[in-house]
Amino acid sequence: MAHLTGNDRRRARVRRAIKAAANGRLRLSVHRSSLHIYAQVIDDVQGRTLASASTLDKDVRDTLKTGANVAAAAVVGKLIAERAKAAGVTSVIFDRGQFLYHGRIKALADAAREGGLDF
Structure with missing residues (x-):
């Protein structure tokens, strides 16, 4: 078995707990980099992404000064909710x-x- 870093172990632990508690619900997955934030609504049963949003989206990118702050994350959160609905x-x-x-x-x-x- 390959050696996992601390981040990999934490990611695996969180994902395992989520899949156990999901009861068929879709997963809102979030990734944060130093410059941007990304969100996806994923159906793990079918292996499909149903909706996605990030600070790289053209309409979001033009309104924000940077994609690396709390305000940008809030905009992406509202956008992913709209697209998921x-x-x-x-x-x-x-x-x-x-x-x-x-x-x-x-x-x-x-x-x-x-x-x-x-x-």
């Missing part, structure tokens, strides 16, 4: 990955809840 998704389970539920990750989650996603 358009795809017929109302209930998801939040997958923070290796990232702590704090700062940009929390801002995205709060904005997605305000936008109408239930988790």
